[in-house]
Amino acid sequence: MIVVDSEPEVPRSTGGAREPLVEIDELVVEYPVSGGSVRAVDAVSLAIYPGEIVGLAGESGCGKSTVAHSLLRILKPPGEIAGGRILFRDQDVLSLPASQLRKFRWRNVSIVFQSAMNSLNPVMRIGDQFIDMFKAHERVRKSEAFGRSGELMELVGIDPARLRAYPHELSGGMRQRVVIAMALALNPELLIMDEPTTALDVVVQREILREIETLQRELGFAVLFITHDLSLLVEFSDRIAIMYAGKIVELAPARGLFERPLHPYTVGLMQSFPPLAGERRRLLGIPGSPPDLRAPPSGCRFHPRCPRAEKKCSIDEPRLVAHGAGEQVACHFPGEVS
Amino acid sequence: MPLPGRGLVTTASPLLEARSLSRTFDVGTGGLGLRRQTLRAVDDVSFALSPGKVTALVGQSGSGKSTIARLLLRLYAPTSGSILLGDEDVSSIRGRRNLRRYRSQVQMIFQDPFGSLNPVKRVGHHIARPLRRHKVVPSREVDERVHELLDAVGLTPPEVIAAKYPHELSGGQRQRVAIARALAVEPKVVIADEPVSMLDVSIRLGVLNLILELKERRDLAFLYITHDLASARYVADEILVLYAGQVVERGPTDEVLLDPLHPYTQLLLSAVPNPGAGLQTEELPERKQTVFAAPDAEACRFVDRCPFAFETCGSVAPQLTAARIEHDVRCHLFGQPTTSRGID
Numbered sequence: 258m259i260v261v262d263s264e265p266e267v268p269r270s271t272g273g274a275r276e277p278l279v280e281i282d283e284l285v286v287e288y289p290v291s292g293g294s295v296r297a298v299d300a301v302s303l304a305i306y307p308g309e310i311v312g313l314a315g316e317s318g319c320g321k322s323t324v325a326h327s328l329l330r331i332l333k334p335p336g337e338i339a340g341g342r343i344l345f346r347d348q349d350v351l352s353l354p355a356s357q358l359r360k361f362r363w364r365n366v367s368i369v370f371q372s373a374m375n376s377l378n379p380v381m382r383i384g385d386q387f388i389d390m391f392k393a394h395e396r397v398r399k400s401e402a403f404g405r406s407g408e409l410m411e412l413v414g415i416d417p418a419r420l421r422a423y424p425h426e427l428s429g430g431m432r433q434r435v436v437i438a439m440a441l442a443l444n445p446e447l448l449i450m451d452e453p454t455t456a457l458d459v460v461v462q463r464e465i466l467r468e469i470e471t472l473q474r475e476l477g478f479a480v481l482f483i484t485h486d487l488s489l490l491v492e493f494s495d496r497i498a499i500m501y502a503g504k505i506v507e508l509a510p511a512r513g514l515f516e517r518p519l520h521p522y523t524v525g526l527m528q529s530f531p532p533l534a535g536e537r538r539r540l541l542g543i544p545g546s547p548p549d550l551r552a553p554p555s556g557c558r559f560h561p562r563c564p565r566a567e568k569k570c571s572i573d574e575p576r577l578v579a580h581g582a583g584e585q586v587a588c589h590f591p592g593e594v595s
Numbered sequence: 596m597p598l599p600g601r602g603l604v605t606t607a608s609p610l611l612e613a614r615s616l617s618r619t620f621d622v623g624t625g626g627l628g629l630r631r632q633t634l635r636a637v638d639d640v641s642f643a644l645s646p647g648k649v650t651a652l653v654g655q656s657g658s659g660k661s662t663i664a665r666l667l668l669r670l671y672a673p674t675s676g677s678i679l680l681g682d683e684d685v686s687s688i689r690g691r692r693n694l695r696r697y698r699s700q701v702q703m704i705f706q707d708p709f710g711s712l713n714p715v716k717r718v719g720h721h722i723a724r725p726l727r728r729h730k731v732v733p734s735r736e737v738d739e740r741v742h743e744l745l746d747a748v749g750l751t752p753p754e755v756i757a758a759k760y761p762h763e764l765s766g767g768q769r770q771r772v773a774i775a776r777a778l779a780v781e782p783k784v785v786i787a788d789e790p791v792s793m794l795d796v797s798i799r800l801g802v803l804n805l806i807l808e809l810k811e812r813r814d815l816a817f818l819y820i821t822h823d824l825a826s827a828r829y830v831a832d833e834i835l836v837l838y839a840g841q842v843v844e845r846g847p848t849d850e851v852l853l854d855p856l857h858p859y860t861q862l863l864l865s866a867v868p869n870p871g872a873g874l875q876t877e878e879l880p881e882r883k884q885t886v887f888a889a890p891d892a893e894a895c896r897f898v899d900r901c902p903f904a905f906e907t908c909g910s911v912a913p914q915l916t917a918a919r920i921e922h923d924v925r926c927h928l929f930g931q932p933t934t935s936r937g938i939d
Binding site for chain 1: 655656765766767795796797799801803807822823824828829849852853862863864865868869
């Protein structure tokens with residue numbers, strides 16, 4: 258069904274003893290501002306294993322997209338990587354020369370952006386855009402590229418006849434599928450999805466996520482899924498990392514995180530979604546708003562909004578440490594709120 | 596602190612009523628050999644907003660929900676049907692003064708709190724302007740009223756906030772400024788078009804809670820327009836589900852969401868992320884591949900996506916009928932259609 262030389266089925270794994278595909282180690286990203294710099298990403302470490310779906314959640318400005326952009330080396334200036342290391346297998350991503358970067362992007366790691374459906378060229382037929390993409394990355398004949406494009410379209414559930422269509426003739430959901438098909442064209446080992454379905458309807462969003470889940474099982478690539486929608490992540494990921502103000506505050510298997518959130522910020526996020534069933538009652542959400550990173554709070558960055566905060570929290574910054582099996586949390590008082 | 600009301604209606608009689616509201620748009624100019632087509636963006640929509648009640652209008656993009664908001668604000672004129680404010684038919688009022696008077700009673704909160712505030716004007720200016728324009732209070736009391744309004748939407752200390760520029764506020768704070776501005780003219784009806792969809796999850800609840808609080812304290816009638824069923828359930832007393840410009844289901848919130856009758860409502864509900872279950876659970880049955888060769892103009896608008904569609908659906912337009920007490924649905928699965936056109 259697919260031409261891309263697919264590996265044998267890789268079981269979904271939550272890590273274990275396997276070698277990580279990507280290892281982000283103490284990544285620091287800074288943006289210069291007048292009179293200093295803002296740390297948008299502050300010592301973030303995260304490993305992604307082959308064939309797993311890792312969710313990265315947090316609010317706007319928490320640094321989640323910046324982590325993804327650093328991984329692909331597509332950070333927009335003036336942002337710059339000020340420290341840390343990113344390994345892809347044994348390759349040091351941050352020191353890749355430009356010539357290899359081109360190969361690294363798309364062939365090793367590809368990305369689907371939030372408004373990707375609007376990134377298609379409006380005056381070119383879908384098929385021609387596929388062919389352009391293939392030609393940019395490898396030497397293929399046009400007819401072969403066209404054939405492979407058709408198979409990719411089938412892969413994401415669109416009639417290959419639509420290769421003749423212009424983008425405006427497809428719905429938003431179909432355009433997003435086309436972009437996903439393109440991202441998978443060179444059989445990458447990691448697919449980064451940066452809020453890929455936020456602009457779509459819930460019904461279409463669900464259809465697309467289910468398809469990605471199926472493709473991921475078939476083709477065995479790993480996924481880094483970035484979103485602010487925690488409820489979506491819990492359903493869709495194997496592991497979830499929660500970011501707050503540039504730091505990972507909790508990292509745990511999805512189910513565990515949902516059933517026993519450890520960090521009070523995670524607890525607050527969970528309680529910010531009104532339920533669709535059960536008793537209707539007033540919810541409180543999280544008081545206050547995310548901090549200004551130009552002047553982050555002392556100690557734990559969440560302490561001004563935290564219901565558990567004590568004096569210690571405003572002085573000592575908690576480190577991300579193991580807590581139970583496979584869970585990590587950066588909090589002086591982790592556990593459930595009574 | 597509550598502001599003195601201006602003779603608010605306290606009974607539950609409807610404040611703003613839409614009666615068979617319709618709006619069509621011409622798409623395609625008829626030139627270049629293209630067929631002139633008419634899009635029925637809003638088709639025979641009726642509802643009533645009452646004081647102290649939140650009514651939610653739920654639907655996906657393109658369902659016509661924002662067109663309804665614009666019709667109610669008289670930014671568009673209805674093609675047919677009428678809008679009533681109290682006993683007065685306002686669907687054809689004209690002239691700046693009349694429209695201004697109408698809009699002092701019906702206010703709007705927009706989706707984008709970044710785009711709806713002038714970036715070079717301080718917060719205080721945004722709220723003082725409608726107070727002066729509509730002569731809500733004497734000039735010397737404007738500042739005091741600005742502070743009261745900021746306080747009422749939870750922006751404290753008001754003196755400090757009033758002196759800030761929009762860019763100095765967070766998204767949630769900006770949306771609160773937009774709400775304070777809408778409240779300045781002491782409206783009876785507030786139309787909120789996706790007021791929290793651009794806000795971060797952790798601050799959405801704060802704004803939703805503010806809507807609930809204002810509804811209770813000021814006896815406001817709210818129309819809450821959204822694509823998000825969970826937030827609709829959280830704030831609304833009544834829900835209308837919109838599909839392709841038509842109301843397909845309506846009723847008290849929990850009646851509709853816990854016992855959804857229309858297949859579209861069921862589809863919407865099944866698509867909401869539910870962390871308790873998996874992605875694969877509680878799906879609607881696969882759509883039967885019944886082919887409606889040429890669903891004519893009278894076909895149910897949902898027929899192409901409906902897993903339960905049968906022959907009648909392809910030829911007879913379903914009517915909105917009462918399937919339960921206070922619970923209406925537009926679907927042939929429930930009750931008899933009131934018209935019998937096209938039935939063999």
